[in-house]
Each structure stands twice: as structure tokens, then as C-alpha cells.
Amino acid sequence: MLTSAHQAPRQEPIESVEFRRVLGHYPSGVVAVTSVEDDGTPTGMIVSSFTSVSLDPPLVAFLPAKSSTTFQAIARRGAFCVNVLASHQEAVCRQLAAKGANKFDGLEWREGPSALPILEGAVAWIDCEIESKHDAGDHWIVVGRVLDLKVEDPAIPLLFFQGGYGRFAPLSISAVGAPDLVEQLRIVDQLHPGMAEASQRLGVEVLATARLEDELVAVATSGHPDPSRLPTRVGQRMPYVPPLGIVFAAWSDSEDWLRRGGLDEGQSGHVRRLVERVRSRGWSATTGTPSYSELERALARVSIHAPTPEQVRAVEEAIDPLGSDEPEDLVAGQAYAVRTVAVPVFDDAGAVRLALTAYGLPPTSTVDDITRYRDELKRLARSINLTAADLATVANN
Structure with a gap:
């Protein structure tokens, strides 16, 4: 039932801790965005802000932090591959989320159609080239044009929820x-x-x-x-x-x-x-x-x-x-x-x-x-x- 009563807009600024806590109640998928460095070394980052944008033309987007050195390498390449992680790949996720070099040590991967890394065990991959980049506070909104994509294994995907990793397990x-x-x-x-x-x-x-x-x-x-x-x-x-x-x-x-x-x-x-x-x-x-x-x-x-x-x-x-x-x-x-x-x-x-x-x-x-x-x-x-x-x-x- 609708009433005329309404809550007055808050005057004080929103604290980042509260922002994360409230938004943490919304589960999101986890993907590994991969590319290669200037010398051909594989690189990648974990993203929970990946989304589809458009069907015609086929566009997707993700939101990397402006401070990310990994994204700087991806931007120089001008292309990236989105790897949809499976629920059993939490260890892969944590390794790619860590700071520092050698993120791919011990990981199994192969080159995709654009010569970018596709992780073994991923649910699906989406090959993209960077279409545009938009300013969004302390992050970029990066729009990619989809060049190729494939479902490797329709397994249960990895999810991020309330600061931790989990999986979708429907009751029926x-x-x-x-x-x-x-x-x-x-x-x-x-x-x-x-x-x-x-x-x-x-x-x-x-x-x-x-x-x-x-x-x-x-x-x-x-x-x-x-x-x-x-x-x-x-x-x-x-x-x-x-x-x-x-x-x-x-x-x-x-x-x-x-x-x-x-x-x-x-x-x-x-x-x-x-x-x-x-x-x-x-x-x-x-x-x-x-x-x-x-x-x-x-x-x-x-x-x-x-x-x-x-x-x-x-x-x-x-x-x-x-x-x-x-x-x-x-x-x-x-x-x-x-x-x-x-x-x-x-x-x-x-x-x-x-x-x-x-x-x-x-x-x-x-x-x-x-x-x-x-x-x-x-x-x-x-x-x-x-x-x-x-x-x-x-x-x-």
C-alpha cells in the first residue's frame, strides 16, 4: 500500500564501509578478465562487476579500479577475454586476485582465438576488444565488443556474496x-x-x-x-x-x-x-x-x-x-x-x-x-x- 509519508534524504555522506556492506547483499558472478603484457606474458584480474550491455552489436562491460596495474596492461593490449569461473575454481580466483607478478604460475590455460588466455575449467569464455572507456568515480566502465564466445562446460558458476565466495545451489x-x-x-x-x-x-x-x-x-x-x-x-x-x-x-x-x-x-x-x-x-x-x-x-x-x-x-x-x-x-x-x-x-x-x-x-x-x-x-x-x-x-x- 502506498502512503504519502516518505523518508527525508540523508544529509551526511555515505561511508565506504556501509556502501560495501549494503551492496554485499547482492550476489554477483565472478569472472577472470585475462590478456597479455607487452612481452606476451599472460596477465589477468578478478572482476565481480561484469555484465552484458547490448545484443546488437554484442557488447559487454566490466568495471576495473583506476589504480589497477593489470588493467593498464589490458588497456595497452586493447583486448581481453572474460573467463566465467566455475564454483570449484575459488583457488584460481584467489590466485588471480592477488597482487604481484606471476599470477599464472601453476594455472592451466590455452590461447583463445585472439591469442588471449582461456583458463582450463572455466564455464565459458568471451573474447572481446575494447570498444570504449568511461569515467566512473574511482573506477572505469570498460565496454568490450564481443568477437567470439563459447560455453566450455555448463557447470555451476562461482559467486561473490557478502565478502566471500560461494555457489548457486537451487533447491529444485x-x-x-x-x-x-x-x-x-x-x-x-x-x-x-x-x-x-x-x-x-x-x-x-x-x-x-x-x-x-x-x-x-x-x-x-x-x-x-x-x-x-x-x-x-x-x-x-x-x-x-x-x-x-x-x-x-x-x-x-x-x-x-x-x-x-x-x-x-x-x-x-x-x-x-x-x-x-x-x-x-x-x-x-x-x-x-x-x-x-x-x-x-x-x-x-x-x-x-x-x-x-x-x-x-x-x-x-x-x-x-x-x-x-x-x-x-x-x-x-x-x-x-x-x-x-x-x-x-x-x-x-x-x-x-x-x-x-x-x-x-x-x-x-x-x-x-x-x-x-x-x-x-x-x-x-x-x-x-x-x-x-x-x-x-x-x-x-
């Missing part, structure tokens, strides 16, 4: 816009609120995974209640081979799944026993070996939209068909190094449409913990009514 995200996931995303729309609530109650991430022929796809996540834990990357695809996707294999053609893994007789017998264990109890609780940890690291390095042959090969080499286990008997009072607890989401024809997984668990879990994860996921799976006919209609539209 899904792989929207994926044409081969229409029916699964329809289910996810119904599950999202419950996934977020279950995540908060359990203190873990709740992940929804779909199977598409020979692939498994992370289609939605609740995010992790612990802000220091990165959620699973939505849209991440994994090969549907043992031991991945056992919840789907337990209620489908598990022999086809086994053949995909190229297992020998001994391996096949072990994995068949695990499949039967999951099917008989109706849910999965996996423990992992060090090889499973290596697989997780390999998957985290894969670009979601354009995986390289090297990234795909690293995942394939890290897959160990014996890299996870399903404890047969859970004994009260004993702690288990359980990595995931998962339940199937069935349609009315008995087909598994999704797997709901509790992920990001503590290092060990008791039987009571595991039971709590299982029961919460089962309750969530039963909360929606899936009709195979309806889903087929959605998929064909």
Missing part, C-alpha cells in the same frame, strides 16, 4: 528442454515439491534418474541441504551398464544389462545375485569401493552438452562391475558405508519410470538411517499416480 532443478525426456519430466513436475521436502527432512540430496535405452540420465535434483555440497549435475548422462542402474535392471531385462557390461561368468554371477537381492526387497542400498569413487570423479569431469572422447573414455575405464555391493543382511547397531539408497517409481503396468535416490549420505549410516531414507523415498514414489497410457500419450505429443 530439472533437465528442462531435453526432447528425449518428455514423459520423465512430466513425472518430475509432480515429484519436485516432495523431493525438496524429503531432502530437508533427511539431510541428503534426493535425485531422480531416468533410463533412456543405453543411458541413465539425472533428470532432477532437490539440491543438497548442506550448502557446501554441490548437487548432482542435472542432465548428466551415464552408461547403462553394471553396476549403474541396478534399480532399472531389477525390474526389466537384467540379462541384456549384463551383456552390455561384457562381464565374465564370475562377474555375471555376482551381479545377478545383487539384482535378485534388490528385486526381492524392493529397493537398493549400495556400498562402494575406491573404484566407485574414481567413477564418480570421472563423471564429474564430463561436459554435459558436449563430452569429449577423452572424457567418455575416462568414464568407461573407471566403470568396475564389482565396484559396488548390496549388503544382504543389515544388522542393528552396525554402521554401513552406504553411498546410495534408491527405490523404483512404477507406472500402473509395473514398468520402472524413474529411480529416486538418496545421495550425498554421511560416511556411515545405521540401519535406522537406511530405513529412514528408504521409507521417505517409498512414500514419495507412492505419492503420484502413473498411468502407462497417459505417459504414452504425453510422449507422442
Whole structure:
């Protein structure tokens, strides 16, 4: 409601400490603006004031301090490259933000189209030439004309907020816009609120995974209640081979799944026993070996939209068909190094449409913990009514 009352303008000057404190409540992205010195040595600076300016022509801008010696080198070059930093690159950020020479010591980078440094691991880069420079108090407003740009890896970006670095971790995200996931995303729309609530109650991430022929796809996540834990990357695809996707294999053609893994007789017998264990109890609780940890690291390095042959090969080499286990008997009072607890989401024809997984668990879990994860996921799976006919209609539209 609007009233005629208003606050009189303040008369005293605004202190810089107060200015920073108030503006610090607005989060900003973090980029590394790179260029080269006169002798070709790479140089760069950290900027949290980067912004897009115009689409036609394509213009961007950043605001360096007038006292910055790094910007003086960039200005002499007349060109710069904006590197959008990923959330795991805080160390890179701090190194480039430090004063002094040799900022690039130990950093991995390559030359971009304009022969300017592109940092390895960056989310995206934007090659620019300086279009104009405008006076703005103790800073410059530098406008750059975009010459080239590319997304390297659509990972979560690094943010600056209230004097510290952090990351964007939404409570609920899904792989929207994926044409081969229409029916699964329809289910996810119904599950999202419950996934977020279950995540908060359990203190873990709740992940929804779909199977598409020979692939498994992370289609939605609740995010992790612990802000220091990165959620699973939505849209991440994994090969549907043992031991991945056992919840789907337990209620489908598990022999086809086994053949995909190229297992020998001994391996096949072990994995068949695990499949039967999951099917008989109706849910999965996996423990992992060090090889499973290596697989997780390999998957985290894969670009979601354009995986390289090297990234795909690293995942394939890290897959160990014996890299996870399903404890047969859970004994009260004993702690288990359980990595995931998962339940199937069935349609009315008995087909598994999704797997709901509790992920990001503590290092060990008791039987009571595991039971709590299982029961919460089962309750969530039963909360929606899936009709195979309806889903087929959605998929064909």
C-alpha cells in the first residue's frame, strides 16, 4: 500500500564501509578478465562487476579500479577475454586476485582465438576488444565488443556474496528442454515439491534418474541441504551398464544389462545375485569401493552438452562391475558405508519410470538411517499416480 509519508534524504555522506556492506547483499558472478603484457606474458584480474550491455552489436562491460596495474596492461593490449569461473575454481580466483607478478604460475590455460588466455575449467569464455572507456568515480566502465564466445562446460558458476565466495545451489532443478525426456519430466513436475521436502527432512540430496535405452540420465535434483555440497549435475548422462542402474535392471531385462557390461561368468554371477537381492526387497542400498569413487570423479569431469572422447573414455575405464555391493543382511547397531539408497517409481503396468535416490549420505549410516531414507523415498514414489497410457500419450505429443 502506498502512503504519502516518505523518508527525508540523508544529509551526511555515505561511508565506504556501509556502501560495501549494503551492496554485499547482492550476489554477483565472478569472472577472470585475462590478456597479455607487452612481452606476451599472460596477465589477468578478478572482476565481480561484469555484465552484458547490448545484443546488437554484442557488447559487454566490466568495471576495473583506476589504480589497477593489470588493467593498464589490458588497456595497452586493447583486448581481453572474460573467463566465467566455475564454483570449484575459488583457488584460481584467489590466485588471480592477488597482487604481484606471476599470477599464472601453476594455472592451466590455452590461447583463445585472439591469442588471449582461456583458463582450463572455466564455464565459458568471451573474447572481446575494447570498444570504449568511461569515467566512473574511482573506477572505469570498460565496454568490450564481443568477437567470439563459447560455453566450455555448463557447470555451476562461482559467486561473490557478502565478502566471500560461494555457489548457486537451487533447491529444485530439472533437465528442462531435453526432447528425449518428455514423459520423465512430466513425472518430475509432480515429484519436485516432495523431493525438496524429503531432502530437508533427511539431510541428503534426493535425485531422480531416468533410463533412456543405453543411458541413465539425472533428470532432477532437490539440491543438497548442506550448502557446501554441490548437487548432482542435472542432465548428466551415464552408461547403462553394471553396476549403474541396478534399480532399472531389477525390474526389466537384467540379462541384456549384463551383456552390455561384457562381464565374465564370475562377474555375471555376482551381479545377478545383487539384482535378485534388490528385486526381492524392493529397493537398493549400495556400498562402494575406491573404484566407485574414481567413477564418480570421472563423471564429474564430463561436459554435459558436449563430452569429449577423452572424457567418455575416462568414464568407461573407471566403470568396475564389482565396484559396488548390496549388503544382504543389515544388522542393528552396525554402521554401513552406504553411498546410495534408491527405490523404483512404477507406472500402473509395473514398468520402472524413474529411480529416486538418496545421495550425498554421511560416511556411515545405521540401519535406522537406511530405513529412514528408504521409507521417505517409498512414500514419495507412492505419492503420484502413473498411468502407462497417459505417459504414452504425453510422449507422442
